[in-house]
Amino acid sequence: MTGKRSHDDDANTETRRGLLRAAAGATVAGAASTAGCLAVSTPASVSAQYEVSGNVAHFVGPGWLADNRDDVVVLDARGAEQFRRERIYGARHVPFDAIAARESTDGGAVPDADAIAAAFGEIGVAPDDDVLVYGASVGSRVTRVAFALAAVGHEGAVNVLNGGVSGWNGRLGTGSRDRVAATDYDPDPAPSTWVDREWLAERVGTFNGDGPGLVDTRVPEAYLAAAGSDALNDDHDRHGHLPGAVDVHWVGNVSGRRMTDPGRLVRLYEVEAELDRDETVVVYGDDNVDPTSTWLTLKAIGFEDVRLYDGGFGEWANVDGDRGRYPVETATNVVVETEGSVGGGDGGGDFSCTG
CATH class of the missing domain: 3.40.250.10 (Rhodanese-like domain)
Structure with a gap:
């Protein structure tokens, strides 16, 4: 896949990237300095590990x-x-x-x-x-x-x-x-925050090339239409992804209960997915909930124009009428590997010294 970013990024872009990477280091260092002994976890130290610093929105x-x-x-x-x-x-x-x-x-x-x-x-x-x-x-x-x-x-x-x-x-x-x-x-509806099916149909063939960036936020098995996978939605008439989309599973944005290291996110989306932070980027998933994680993450690390396809792949795969206008692709695939986990429990820390 060929991205649209120039090798001659301007000075402001480089400065923003530097600040983000510095923020990631500062956050880790700040959290590490809060514990009084290795076996102690206090409400204050638990709270400190989630602080955010630097140029993160x-x-x-x-x-x-x-x-x-x-x-x-x-x-x-x-x-x-x-x-x-x-x-x-x-x-x-x-x-x-x-x-x-x-x-x-x-x-x-x-x-x-x-x-x-x-x-x-x-x-x-x-x-x-x-x-x-x-x-x-x-x-x-x-x-x-x-x-x-x-x-x-x-x-x-x-x-x-x-x-x-x-x-x-x-x-x-x-x-x-x-x-x-x-x-x-x-x-006061803000249509600049989303796109619809027809907006996408008019740009098929240009995504992640001459047109907007397009990110599929589902698991790779759904994106790849892996035969027999539990990730395939039985309610869909077709499987695969929108032509030109790159797959970056949204869980890569989250590390337990916090956002992933900002420096890692910059590398994930700008370097590995080759998205241009100064151009329109559209995100979609199977529904309209999970892809909002990528929507907000991209905005947080400085992407200027991020939009959600609210209809999702479910609408695109099951559209009535001329499906040639709404093609589903399986032959060409770009999967960016991610690591992440979403903490869903409500438990706090162990607030006693155990050793």
């Missing part, structure tokens, strides 16, 4: 939240039972099904801005609120909430908590949530 650590707690609306993206059992004090539970809602248009499925805005309004979020989203980790439920806010044109800042609730050592709440007065959320 949208991801913040527990220290940032402690400093800004009174100035942000905190949203919990986990399931209702997890929320009731334990949550950051004062957090509001996100109605997840509503913020993943889609509507059908002549061009294909797109985010349902009215339904999404109504869901945020129901929990008292106003368009100009600064928002902090957290979950059990920085997995795709969290990033879908961030995307949904962007899709309805949210005016306030949107950040996500690195490490999730396990890294928070501040006040916690339990039980049923306190009622928050609903507000009217008048959406």
